[in-house]
Amino acid sequence: MEMNATRRAFIGGAVAFAAWPATAAEQCASPSPAPSPWETPDGMATDSVMVRRIYLDLAGRIPSKDEAKAYVLGGRPSRRKELVERLLASDDFADYWAMRFCDVLRVKSEFPINLWPNAVYVYHGRIRRFVKGNESWASFGRALLTSQGSDFRDAEVNFFRATDRRTPEGWAEATAQTFLGIAPAELSPERRAELAAYFGNVRIKNTREWKEEIVYVDGPDRRGELCERLFSGARDEVASAFRRRLRGWLFGADSAACADGGTLKVKDAIREIVLSDEYARGSVTGGFPARRLDAEVLDDAFCSLGGAERKYFSPAPEPFSFLPPSRRTVCIEDGSISSSFLTLFGRPTRDTGLESERGSDVTAKQRLYLFNSGSLARQIDNMVKTSGKKAGFRERIDDIYWRLISRAPTAREFGFLDGERKRRGKRGWSEVPRELAWSLVNSKEFLLRI
Amino acid sequence: MKQAKSVVEIWLWGGPSQLETFDPKPNAPRDFNGGLKAIPTNVPGMEVHEWWPELAKCADLYSIIRTMTHRHNGHESATYLMQTGRLPGGGEICPAIGAVISQAKRGSYGGEFPPYVILTSAKGRFSEVGFLGADAAPLVTGGQPNSARFVVDGIVPPAGVTPEIAKRRFEMLAEIDAWRPSEGSPNASLAAAFDAAGAEARRIAEGDAAKVFDLSLESAETRDRYGRTTVGQSLLVARRLVEYGVPYVTFNHPGWDSHKRHFETMKRRSAETDVAVAAFLSDLKSRGLLESTVVWMGGEFGRTPKVGWEPPWNGGRNHFASCFSMLVAGGGFKGGCVVGQSDETASKPVSRPVSPQDFLGSVYELCGIDPDGPLPNRQGKKMTVLPPQSEAGRLREIYA
Numbered sequence: 001m002e003m004n005a006t007r008r009a010f011i012g013g014a015v016a017f018a019a020w021p022a023t024a025a026e027q028c029a030s031p032s033p034a035p036s037p038w039e040t041p042d043g044m045a046t047d048s049v050m051v052r053r054i055y056l057d058l059a060g061r062i063p064s065k066d067e068a069k070a071y072v073l074g075g076r077p078s079r080r081k082e083l084v085e086r087l088l089a090s091d092d093f094a095d096y097w098a099m100r101f102c103d104v105l106r107v108k109s110e111f112p113i114n115l116w117p118n119a120v121y122v123y124h125g126r127i128r129r130f131v132k133g134n135e136s137w138a139s140f141g142r143a144l145l146t147s148q149g150s151d152f153r154d155a156e157v158n159f160f161r162a163t164d165r166r167t168p169e170g171w172a173e174a175t176a177q178t179f180l181g182i183a184p185a186e187l188s189p190e191r192r193a194e195l196a197a198y199f200g201n202v203r204i205k206n207t208r209e210w211k212e213e214i215v216y217v218d219g220p221d222r223r224g225e226l227c228e229r230l231f232s233g234a235r236d237e238v239a240s241a242f243r244r245r246l247r248g249w250l251f252g253a254d255s256a257a258c259a260d261g262g263t264l265k266v267k268d269a270i271r272e273i274v275l276s277d278e279y280a281r282g283s284v285t286g287g288f289p290a291r292r293l294d295a296e297v298l299d300d301a302f303c304s305l306g307g308a309e310r311k312y313f314s315p316a317p318e319p320f321s322f323l324p325p326s327r328r329t330v331c332i333e334d335g336s337i338s339s340s341f342l343t344l345f346g347r348p349t350r351d352t353g354l355e356s357e358r359g360s361d362v363t364a365k366q367r368l369y370l371f372n373s374g375s376l377a378r379q380i381d382n383m384v385k386t387s388g389k390k391a392g393f394r395e396r397i398d399d400i401y402w403r404l405i406s407r408a409p410t411a412r413e414f415g416f417l418d419g420e421r422k423r424r425g426k427r428g429w430s431e432v433p434r435e436l437a438w439s440l441v442n443s444k445e446f447l448l449r450i
Numbered sequence: 451m452k453q454a455k456s457v458v459e460i461w462l463w464g465g466p467s468q469l470e471t472f473d474p475k476p477n478a479p480r481d482f483n484g485g486l487k488a489i490p491t492n493v494p495g496m497e498v499h500e501w502w503p504e505l506a507k508c509a510d511l512y513s514i515i516r517t518m519t520h521r522h523n524g525h526e527s528a529t530y531l532m533q534t535g536r537l538p539g540g541g542e543i544c545p546a547i548g549a550v551i552s553q554a555k556r557g558s559y560g561g562e563f564p565p566y567v568i569l570t571s572a573k574g575r576f577s578e579v580g581f582l583g584a585d586a587a588p589l590v591t592g593g594q595p596n597s598a599r600f601v602v603d604g605i606v607p608p609a610g611v612t613p614e615i616a617k618r619r620f621e622m623l624a625e626i627d628a629w630r631p632s633e634g635s636p637n638a639s640l641a642a643a644f645d646a647a648g649a650e651a652r653r654i655a656e657g658d659a660a661k662v663f664d665l666s667l668e669s670a671e672t673r674d675r676y677g678r679t680t681v682g683q684s685l686l687v688a689r690r691l692v693e694y695g696v697p698y699v700t701f702n703h704p705g706w707d708s709h710k711r712h713f714e715t716m717k718r719r720s721a722e723t724d725v726a727v728a729a730f731l732s733d734l735k736s737r738g739l740l741e742s743t744v745v746w747m748g749g750e751f752g753r754t755p756k757v758g759w760e761p762p763w764n765g766g767r768n769h770f771a772s773c774f775s776m777l778v779a780g781g782g783f784k785g786g787c788v789v790g791q792s793d794e795t796a797s798k799p800v801s802r803p804v805s806p807q808d809f810l811g812s813v814y815e816l817c818g819i820d821p822d823g824p825l826p827n828r829q830g831k832k833m834t835v836l837p838p839q840s841e842a843g844r845l846r847e848i849y850a
Contacts, residue, residue: 442623
């Protein structure tokens with residue numbers, strides 16, 4: 001089976017490359033350069049780049065070897081659309097995009113937001129249903145902004161609790177930031193006062209249940225009026241802020257500017273972007289913006305490749321709660337549950353809900369960790385051990401490439417590795433795969449979504 | 451006044467009891483002192499609890515504050531207050547004293563890892579760096595100093611990776627990491643930053659950083675003197691970090707939140723901590739490092755003076771912020787002094803109350819940082835290191 005798949009890899013590759021347009025003149029002029037594994041001659045991403053890109057953005061994880069091969073070697077013209085549809089319908093999509101929305105809605109138990117665990121789980125569940133159910137941002141927003149009731153039972157009221165300023169001004173800022181894309185520092189005093197006026201009668205009170213709070217309105221409730229203005233009257237402002245946000249997540253903050261209004265249904269809006277030509281451009285000359293993998297996604301990638309080493313727990317309330325190690329990190333509901341790995345790789349603290357909280361730069365500390373970490377070294381070892389002990393050298397190298405970066409090695413790469421194996425004699429059989437796995441884990445192609 | 455070069459914070463996480471540490475009340479009823487005693491120290495008139503015999507032998511090296519006081523009995527708020535000098539709220543997270551001092555002193559520190567090191571896990575209740583951001587982030591070591599090999603994940607290479615193997619790996623990486631975006635594109639600058647970070651990381655990986663954490667370079671006798679415990683070996687690492695020049699080292703020492711079965715917990719915790727801290731202070735002293743190193747030990751609050759004997763506490767003490775103790779030494783603090791006096795049950799200060807700001811302000815002053823000076827922040831707001839306050843409360847009576 002393994003051999004067949006590998007052979008098909010070559011055949012599949014050859015077919016794809018042969019399909020590129022090349023004029024007779026070009027062919028005469030010079031021997032054609034080795035094809036790029038990342039980009040077609042017209043500046044579009046190759047299938048290997050696309051499958052990884054789509055899995056990372058829609059499922060929040062790298063594709064498995066089989067998933068990557070099915071896409072790259074499958075060759076069906078409709079494969080991109082089919083994969084996008086399948087992932088949009090998956091739980092992985094709901095988990096990953098719920099995480100994104102929980103970042104900006106500040107879903108965390110502790111300081112300075114202090115939602116506390118019960119409310120965190122309820123609110124996270126509601127946000128995940130918004131994503132999973134392809135709900136419109138307007139209907140979700142309306143549900144949040146007009147909510148009343150207990151933070152344990154009426155999930156939406158946590159919008160009013162998930163801010164460190166539970167006052168009309170604080171809610172005005174949360175509303176402007178969430179729905180209009182205006183950060184508190186950029187919100188004019190007039191606009192803040194105008195928005196705050198709608199929340200003048202909103203109150204929060206305690207109950208006799210520990211950490212249960214009731215959000216209610218004492219007097220005339222003007223929040224419905226606000227929703228009319230936000231989601232009906234000035235709908236364009238909300239829609240373009242929403243689409244700016246999605247574009248920012250997919251293309252980076254710099255490319256977020258030019259977003260027109262359009263659908264507010266979350267899956268439909270994401271689908272539109274991911275199926276666009278812009279999204280299929282290459283990252284070498286094509287201008288598609290590369291981005292470092294999210295802290296959570298990276299953690300999950302290492303665990304899925306080489307066994308889970310994560311041990312997440314919540315210190316509040318006592319007694320501590322421990323999450324099962326099999327749980328994906330992107331599924332952690334509570335922003336207060338973290339690790340030094342996640343901090344190092346820029347997981348947002350969910351203190352402010354600003355997108356800038358998520359660190360996506362590449363630092364020396366991160367690279368030092370990846371070079372030297374003992375727990376990562378164990379995961380890499382485990383991965384190499386499962387790459388087929390009895391398989392031949394070629395199969396082992398292929399396996400590592402497919403698992404980490406969704407493609408086979410190029411002729412040049414394999415030539416180099418095979419040369420290393422020969423140079424080192426018998427030891428090369430075990431050393432080269434292990435050092436290759438380490439090198440790929442530390443490469444741009446693995447650590448970045450290109 | 452000479453500036454302290456380094457600070458070592460021994461954070462007794464959870465709130466240690468003032469009565470079983472540095473403010474014993476042997477003459478109070480058993481419901482307060484559990485029937486336990488005080489012992490004299492080598493400084494006449496200065497007593498500590500009977501569970502701290504090693505520190506009793508070297509009281510000339512440190513001073514005790516018996517009248518720390520604030521009003522916040524929750525771990526989160528109290529920790530934040532004791533670490534930042536501010537109360538939570540107001541839309542921003544302030545940096546802890548460790549982040550502020552290490553950033554202020556990073557210019558004179560030439561080490562290969564961050565100027566702020568935390569042994570072995572972060573406090574976790576709030577981000578220590580606050581709005582100073584990732585750039586000010588501490589190195590949180592993880593690992594277990596009291597094991598055959600203290601592996602600081604990311605600094606100390608995993609077992610079996612020799613320098614030769616490491617070199618081979620870097621050579622292979624250079625060959626394999628071939629994705630190159632076209633010049634001038636945003637991706638090209640990302641790739642360049644990626645490579646620059648890698649080059650810096652490699653320099654650190656191939657430097658001496660790992661040796662700082664290598665306790666096998668210490669004699670067995672020294673390791674024994676500190677005690678073969680997590681606290682003992684952690685403080686030995688702390689001493690090596692001070693020698694290396696790290697401006698701020700925190701050892702987060704958990705297990706002081708003794709709501710239930712307080713006395714059993716305290717006795718065990720005190721015994722190992724007593725040995726370790728006494729060895730640490732004496733070692734700093736004999737190496738001539740104590741004068742330039744501030745050491746402080748305490749938690750976010752103390753514990754209720756009256757013991758809850760009934761179930762479910764079974765001899766427990768709860769959170770108590772009105773009056774608690776702190777140990778300070780070195781770096782410009784005199785030894786052998788007691789600041790403040792509490793009432794007969796250690797329930798409230800009778801004289802010389804010391805606020806968290808008074809305490810933090812003193813540490814800042816000894817480090818050459820003006821507590822009323824500006825605190826840089828990304829928002830460009832006007833902020834001072836500590837909230838505006840009177841300097842009268844600072845611990846100047848025990849400055850050397």
